[in-house]
Amino acid sequence: MKQQDFLKGRGAQQNTPNRFLQHIYEQRADFLEFCRLEGEASDNNRTQYLPIFPKTIVNKVTSPDVGMSYSMNPYQGCEHGCIYCYARNAHEFWGYSAGLDFERKILIKKGAPKLLEEKLKNKRWKAKTIVLSGNTDCYQPAEKKFEITRKCLDVFLKYRHPVGIITKNALVLRDLDILKELSKDGLVGVNVSITSLSEKTRRLLEPRTTTIKKRLKTVQILSENGIPVNAMLAPMIPGINSHELLQLAKTVSEHGALSFGFTVVRLNGAIGQIFTDWIKKAMPDRAEKVLHLIQDCHGGAVNDSRFGLRNRGEGKIAEQIHVMAKLARQKYFLNKVFPKLRTDLHEQFKDGQMKLF
Numbered sequence: 001m002k003q004q005d006f007l008k009g010r011g012a013q014q015n016t017p018n019r020f021l022q023h024i025y026e027q028r029a030d031f032l033e034f035c036r037l038e039g040e041a042s043d044n045n046r047t048q049y050l051p052i053f054p055k056t057i058v059n060k061v062t063s064p065d066v067g068m069s070y071s072m073n074p075y076q077g078c079e080h081g082c083i084y085c086y087a088r089n090a091h092e093f094w095g096y097s098a099g100l101d102f103e104r105k106i107l108i109k110k111g112a113p114k115l116l117e118e119k120l121k122n123k124r125w126k127a128k129t130i131v132l133s134g135n136t137d138c139y140q141p142a143e144k145k146f147e148i149t150r151k152c153l154d155v156f157l158k159y160r161h162p163v164g165i166i167t168k169n170a171l172v173l174r175d176l177d178i179l180k181e182l183s184k185d186g187l188v189g190v191n192v193s194i195t196s197l198s199e200k201t202r203r204l205l206e207p208r209t210t211t212i213k214k215r216l217k218t219v220q221i222l223s224e225n226g227i228p229v230n231a232m233l234a235p236m237i238p239g240i241n242s243h244e245l246l247q248l249a250k251t252v253s254e255h256g257a258l259s260f261g262f263t264v265v266r267l268n269g270a271i272g273q274i275f276t277d278w279i280k281k282a283m284p285d286r287a288e289k290v291l292h293l294i295q296d297c298h299g300g301a302v303n304d305s306r307f308g309l310r311n312r313g314e315g316k317i318a319e320q321i322h323v324m325a326k327l328a329r330q331k332y333f334l335n336k337v338f339p340k341l342r343t344d345l346h347e348q349f350k351d352g353q354m355k356l357f
Contacts, residue, residue, distance in 0.1 A: 007045065007100075009207055011081035013278050015097035016270040045104070047079055049142060052094075052107045057115035058130055065307050067261075068164065071134030072116065074148035076107035078136045080168065082206045083278050084235055087135040089269035098270035103208075106142050113151040120159040120346070127346035130156075131164040139169035141208065153178045160185060160349040162341035166232065168193035168206065170214040173221055183227045186342040191261075192219050193232040194252060196241045204282050205240070216255050223256025230338050231257040235265035238293035238317050239286060245321060249328035259338040262325055264313030265294060267302040275302075293317055 007013050057072045077091055081103040088098035096105050109115075119125060132138040138149040153175055156163040163182065165172065172179075172190065182188035194215050196202050202212055210218070222229050231252035236242040249260055267275045279287040291302065297313035298304040304313075312318065348354055 009081075010045065010100060010103055011083035011085075011205070011207055011278065013100075013281055014274065015099040015101055016273050047104050047106060047141075049106050049108050049145075052076070052109060053111060054109060054115070056119075057109065057112045058119045059134065061134065063307065065311060066134075068131045068134065069128050071131045072112065072152070073133040073136050074109050074112045074138055074146075074152060075133070075136045075140060075142055076109075077102050077105055079103055079106060079141045080137055080206055080209045082209070083275055084205065084237065084265055084267070084271065086266075086268060086271065088271055088274065090135045092270070099274050106140075108142065108146055108148070110146065110148065112148050113155050116152050116155045117159070120155065120161050121350060121352075123350070127161055127343040129162040129164050129341050129343070131166060133166060137167050137169060138165065139167040139171040141169075143169075143171060150175050150178070153182070156187065157181055158349070158352050160187060160345035162187045162343055162346075164189050164191065164341070166191040166193065168195075168209050168215060170210045170218045173218055176221070176225060179222070179227050180225055183225070185345055186339060187345070189228045189230065189338065189341055190222055191230045191232050192222075192252075192257075193234065194219075194248060195233065195235070197244055197248060197251060198241075201241060205237075216251065219252055219257050220255040223258075228339055229257045231260040232262070233260050234263040236262050236321050237265045237290065238297065238321070239290035240283075242317075242321050245324045246328050246331075249325075250332050253332035253336070258336045259333060260328070262321075263311040264297050264318050264321060266298060266304055266310055266313075267294065268305065268310075269303075272302045 059071050061068050061071055076094060077096070078085065078087065088102045091098050091102040094107060096102065132149060132152065143149050153163065157178055165188070167190070179188055179190070192215060194212065195205060197212055199212060202209065219229050219231065233245060233248045233252070236245060245262065252260060276291065279290060283290070294302050296315050297318040299314065304310045313321070
């Protein structure tokens, strides 16, 4: 493959068909050839921000092996472009592709803070940790422009409600002032995703994300300010980053993380095609080996939808990863505990202020 054919700055290298659409738009080969001969771009590769107007923002998570009860997504799609991202498939529900569309068509929910406040004020709502986010990164580049996540954190603080955050962007430090206030009452925990200690690997797997150095610094600064951090060392991809698990765990512990989690990669839905196309272009020398190792973790397939097993994997390769994780916890996290967030304060602040007794 010619180097100029690789779409730099993006994870996916194609738009896969949307399984929910009967008709598919494709650029004709003769048009693409014309663009090549004329030196014109057939695709400007720009990111589009598209406003949408949902009626609700808090989602109940019914999957028993995800580790959260409720989530909310200020955005849909994610410009970070992580090639392995399980959330890609959700973009198909909006009429887009799980491939390049997921990275370039970002859906913006400007009404999220208002919808969240309505939810938290509801007399029937009983406080449980709501996680930002389940199907996107709440601190992706769009957040710098729209500040929806920050406005939502203001709402959580106003109503003294517990909130979890999942991100791989140092932009979370912009909101350190609010996070410190939430942390005083045990109302916030941050999950920082760190997939590799190699910048070369990071740039390939996660092309538009914060550097590893900045992510580790983010863990350190949050921890120094009393904000509990869990490191998400996920996904572990055999043949790419799984060999780093012990060193990753050691490093995040040294920077202040109180715990870590991980998953064994699975390529569900359209991600199997997207990942296979990508790795044959990005890592042609080891593409087949990596794909076979992933299959070894899921009974001969690249995906597994069985609850309890889908994120753990099975077989010798997955077993080795779990042994390394157990050893890492014994060596680097033996006396560390990630705290449970408080839910008892919310009832006192349901009106946005302390109730008088």
